[in-house]
Amino acid sequence: MPGFQTALVNAAAACDAAAARASLAAQRLGDAAFQTPVDPALLAAERQISDAAAASAQQLRTDPELLHAGRIVLHEGRTLPLVVPFGSRGHLATSVDARVEGVAALVRTAVLHAVATRDAGGLRVVGIDTATLGASFAPLRPLADAGVIEAVATDSRAAADAVALAETQVAEHIAGRRADRMLLVVASLGDAPKTLVERIDALARSGLAHGVTVLGCGLPSLPQAAVMHAVGDHVEVTNPPAAPFGRGERLAAPVAWPDAPDPSFVAGEAARLAERHKAAATLSFADLLPAAPEAGDPAKGLEVLIGRDAAGEVRLRFDDATPHWLVGGRTGGGKTVLLLDVLYGLASRYAPSDLALFLLDFKEGVSFTEFIPTERDPSFIPHARAVGVESDREYGLAVLKTLNEEMTRRSNVMKRYGVASFAGLRQHEAYPRIVCVADEFQVLLAGNDRVASEAVALLENLARKGRSYGVHLVLASQTISGIEALWAKKDSIFGQFPMRIALPGARTVLEPNNDAAARISLGQVVVNREGGTAGADRVARFPDTDPEAMHRLREQLGRAHAGVGAPRVFYGYRPVHLADALPGERKPGRALLGREVSLHLAAAGVDLDRRPGRHLAVLGSDPVGGEALEAAVESLAGSGSTVWGVDFTGAAIMHPISYRISDSEFAAKLGEVPDDTLIAAWGLDAAALDSKGQKALRDLLRTGPARGVHLLGWWRNFRRFTDDIGGTAGREDVACALVLNLPGGEIMGHFGTQFQHWSPRPGRALLVDRHADTAGGRLVVPFSRPEGHAPGPQRSGEGTAIERTRQ
Structure with missing residues (x-):
């Protein structure tokens, strides 16, 4: 038997050799060797002394619920081990705390013994050491790092x-929810109330009957405990176990x-036991996947295995009791x-018809690329319905709106x-539970x-009503402090999140007086x-991911659900x-300009009709x-309209167009545009239209749509645009706009105060259609142009500077 328990057994074995001499020592025992007078019958029981010594050694070998708590001192320096019931059979207390070196040694001995003699993962240790600020437990640090010593x-x-x-x-x-034991070690309490x-x-x-053993140092009145009283330079033991030298309760x-x-022995043994605990407490990623895939019934809730703690497997649920989860942890935690x-x-426990996943990642990372095709x-993973990678806030907002609309439909x-209830709904129609992360x-x-x-507002509604409709939220963050928008709603939202999951470095997920996340690794x-x-914490160890096992599961689910399409993916960092x-x-007559930042990522455009x-x-x-x-x-190619083009920048492709107009003749040609013509103009701010040219442009804007004439123009200077169209008088003459890098404060005078909060950023634009967008x-x-796609040929015209090109 290796390690600390072996050391205890060796110490007990040494007593066997001394047992033969114990009878000789008995006749010399006198009052000086005892705190109280010696029973004469005890002095005569030489055989009893020898048998007791041998029995103590044998008990330590075979009974893990005994603790070697000290040495019974006989005459001339001879000793026998003090063996006390411990663990599920007894508490132990001392009259002085761990500021006494012998008591600190007792604390470390008891912890190592308890951990060594219990099945790995079957014991939790919680310590209190206020007088020495935790110094009593310092040599046992590997056990704390492994989670055996929880606090x-x-x-x-x-x-x-x-x-x-x-x-x-x-x-x-x-x-009946736990079967493990806890050892509460009170090394010192200081001035405790x-x-x-x-x-x-x-x-x-x-506690003894219900999973808790107490080692109370400095608590001599601890009930149901053997108590070691410090008296001068020795110790008295009251309420002792059966011992060869006892008088009633003493x-x-x-x-x-x-x-x-030896400190090196303590450190080495703590490290060995810590490794044993880690090996026993950590599941592999494959262990998280059930033997019978997709066999779960979502009617009463969703359940998932995440790891193990001292009590065994740790399973979490989405149900009426824990409908939403709040997850916190620092970067790299x-x-x-x-x-x-x-x-x-x-995904391995429930079918795609029973579980739908909406996944949003608002940071620069690849958290959810494991769910999408690459x-x-x-x-x-066919359960994934929508995935946002480096999501825009607006995309997240669109997902929340979709979930609220789904709740209304289910209602x-x-x-x-x-x-x-959702369980009642499932009796009639097979709606899936929704988990949005x-x-x-x-x-x-x-x-x-x-x-x-x-x-x-959407989060508050989902948090309050989601449990009834099978909609669950998982909000993960490094911190929730300092979010201005939450000041008035924090309690009403997070009060619906009873499940709190804290990883190393989590600061605000748990209550302010709960520092459990600071003590885990x-x-x-x-x-x-x-x-x-x-006081309501469980500390579990969870496995790292396994790319091969994840790939096998994706392929297995793909074969089982071949008719389920891939999720819609919004890549916040990719051009389109x-x-x-x-x-x-x-569609004919529809000018496509980009993709909406919305759940369905539909192509965004405007209809150029005769309005x-x-x-x-x-x-x-x-x-x-x-x-x-x-x-x-x-x-718009193939819509039946002739396309005229003019480029004042020299950088655009200018393809496909029907005619190209030279810069110098653009203004003059505005009055000659035939019916059913599209005019595409790049860099109109550089046209420098005079009053006559501006009048021709304004006339075309007002009368053109009725005869199928539409202008598609790019103005790089907003002030020049408003001047060209006639300011506020021409505001309604251009109903559609794609706004790029112009701040809301600059454009709201023209488009309306609802755009004052528009904040431009690279790769995004604001599409405004006065006829279709009432709320903004x-x-x-x-x-954008695909990377490596070179501009098309710039053709020069002859004579009138207008040239027919091939569509």
Whole structure:
């Protein structure tokens, strides 16, 4: 038997050799060797002494519920081991705390013995050491890093939390939810309030039968405990176990504290036991996947295995009791790994018809690329309905709107059937449960703008009503502090998130007085089903992901659900191109300009019909404006209109067009445009139209749509645009605009105050259609020229500077 227990057995074996001499020592025992007078019958029991010594050694070898707590001192320096019941058979207390070196040695001996003699993962250790600030546990640091020692309280508040953990252990043991044991080690309490001592006494009374053992240093009145009293330079033991030298409730022989083990031995043994615990407590990623895939029934909730703790497997649920989860952890703390463990575990347990995933990642990362097809791997998880990679806030808002609309639909169906719960709905129609995960969700709520206020309102509604309709939220973040939009709604939203999951470095997921996340290491997670309340924590170890196992699951699910299409994916960092437009997205007379930042990522455009004002202005100096206009012209090809083109920038493709107009003749040609003609103009701000040219332009804007004439123009200078169209008088003559890098404060005078919060950013544009958008514009990713796609030939005309080109 290796390690610490072997050392104890060797010490006991040494007593066997001394047992033969014990009878000789007995006749010399006198009052000087005892605290109380010696029973004459005891002095005559030489055989009893020898048998007792041998029995002590044998007990230590075979009974893990015994602790070698010190040395019974006989005459002339001879000793026998003091063996006391421990673990499930008894508590142990001392009259002085761990500021006495012998008591500190007893603390370390007891912890190592308890961990060594229990099955790995079957014991939790919680410590209190306020007088020495945790120094008593310092040599046992590897056990703390491994999560065996879950907490060491070093102040009065943390001490109360540690006692609360033990009280929760008793309550869960009584309820049948735990089968492991907890060792509550009170190394020192300092000036603890009387109420805390009373709580520890109550634990001692009920703990032995319900999973808690107490080692109470400095607590000589601890109920149901053998007590070691320091008296001068020796120790008395009251309420002792059966011993060779006893008088009623007191051990007649003096006792010495245990010898302090060699520090290197303690450190080495703690490290060995820590590794044993890690190996036993950590599941592999494959262990998270069930033997019978997709066999789960979502009617009553969703369940997933995430790891193990001292009590065994840790399973989390989405149900009426824990409908939404709040997950926190610093960068590199394992948040992404845990989310992948959870989501792949869910996907393996439930069919796509029973579970729908909406996944949003608001940071620069690849958290959810494991769910979507890529160039490297075309497999995907069929449960995923929509995935945002480096999502825009507006895309997240669109997903939340979709989920709220889905709740409304389900509500109407439930009213029709007369049911009030998702379980009742499933009896009639097979709606899936929905899990929406938003990683770094605080980005969605950043600032105090329209997006943030709408997102908060939608989140509040989902949080309050989601459990009834089978819609669940997982909000993950490094921190939720400092989010301005949450100031008035924080409690109403997060009050609906009883499940709190804290990884290393999480600061605000748990209650302020709960520092459990500060005491765990990588690969561990704090699970708290009571809204982060101190004392309700479980510390579990979860596995790292396994790319091969994940790939096998994706392929397996793909074969089983071959008819399920791939999820819609919004890549917040990727440009979009007209060449990727689907056939159904191209319609006659519709100028396509980009893709909406929305759940369905539909192609965004404007209809150039015969209503007044059906012209398009691309506004802003961003070069993508020329490329977006180029895509719009190309999307109109084949619509039956003649295309005239003019380029004042020299940079646009100018293809496909029917005629090219030279810069110098543009103004004159405005009055000669035939019916059913599109005029595409790049860089109109450089045309420098005089009053006559501006009048011709304004006339064309007002009268053109009625005869099928439409202008698609790019103005890089907004002031020049408003001057050319006649300012406010011409506001309605250009109903459609694609706004690029112009701030809301500059454009709201022309388009309306609802655009004052528009903040331009690269790769995004605001599409405004006065006839279609009543509440404001639409955020789009403008079409750009594919990388490596060279501009088409710039052809010069002859004579009139107008040249026919091939469409």
